[in-house]
Amino acid sequence: MNDDLAALTASIESTNELLRRVLTAMDRTQSAPQSTHALFVDAGYLYAAAGRLVVGTEDRRAFEMDTEGVIAALIDKAALLFQDSRLLRVYWYDGARRRIHTAEQQAIAELPDVKVRLGNLNANNQQKGVDGLIRSDLEALARHRAITDAALLGGDEDLVPAVEAAQAYGARVHLWGIEAPDGRNQAEPLLWEVDSERTLDLQFLKPYVSRRATVAFEAAMARPSWEDVRFVGAQIAARWLAERGPEAMEALLGEQPYLPGSEDQALLVQAEGLLGYSLRGQSDLRRALRDGFWDRLRTVR
Structure with missing residues (x-):
């Protein structure tokens, strides 16, 4: 009987020791x-x-x-x-x-x-x-x-x-x-x-x-004139009006001479695509582009 009790006690102690090790490892992992x-x-x-x-x-x-x-x-x-x-x-x-x-x-x-x-x-x-x-x-x-x-x-x-x-x-x-x-x-x-x-x-x-395959072509192109860029601005304005309608045009004209940033960026991207020429950093041509855009909308109005 004593031998059975001793064996049971040893088994419980062994299990407890194993449990302590598992809990310690879990605590370390969690911490x-x-x-x-x-x-x-x-x-x-x-x-x-x-x-x-x-x-x-x-x-x-x-x-x-x-x-x-x-x-x-x-x-x-x-x-x-x-x-x-x-x-x-x-x-x-x-x-x-x-x-x-x-x-x-x-x-x-x-x-x-x-x-x-x-x-x-x-x-x-x-x-x-x-x-x-x-x-x-x-x-x-x-x-x-x-x-x-x-x-x-x-x-x-x-x-x-x-x-x-x-x-x-x-x-x-x-x-x-x-x-x-x-x-x-x-x-x-x-x-x-x-x-x-x-x-x-x-x-x-x-x-x-x-x-880019188009770089050589762009580099060889002459810089567009003020009037060329202004004309492109007017073209884009005509497209814009056809897509957005008169109400949107009136709302936008109320913002002039300031063109909202998203519209200005879209205008620039479309113009560069039509011209095949980068307008980045060319403030005079950017002004020509906006002038053509605004002038077209004012004329329609």
Whole structure:
């Protein structure tokens, strides 16, 4: 009898010990923080560096980029590097006139797990405010423990404060760059501050970047005259009126001389398609385009 009781007691103690180990392991698993990473893409750097590497030019008008494919490839690369970590999202930083999305930027914003953040573009098509947006997001996410790792694709020295801010809250910042055909396309102070660095090479980017076939034709075209552009503006106004009707025209005329941002962007895109010529950064021709548009609507009225 005593032997049976002793065996039963030993069995219970063994079971209790096993249960304690299971509960301890579960407690450790539940208390361990979930690793989370996010990607921060400076689109200006990506376009310039990838264009230079793959097709030999930084001019966005000279090549096309499969942005959806690039973003998917970046997500896959991060999944390999940050194993046992979940993706928070991809932050895509770019510039736009008056911070109004272009058609391409709208398409990117509609992709799953992607957040588009826009700075401004000045008269020379230079981004303004993008570095500040990156710093704000990096710092806020690190401060709230929303991320443990940040993959930053960029090269500007102005990003150093963003890196330092995130690291101050315990996040690790990993700098991704693009292979430079000659020299280096990332600032040394930025390289010094990050926790690790990696380079995306030609083989990685080549499937997503291709030269536009129409570039040679556009480059050879003469700059359109003021009257040519004004006439195109009138053509587009006629189409607009046929599609929208008199009531919409009256409402729009009430806004003149200000053309709402979405309408102005649509006008620009349609005009460039008709002209086969880029009007970006050419304020005089943009004025001619708007003049022709408004004049046509006023004449119909």
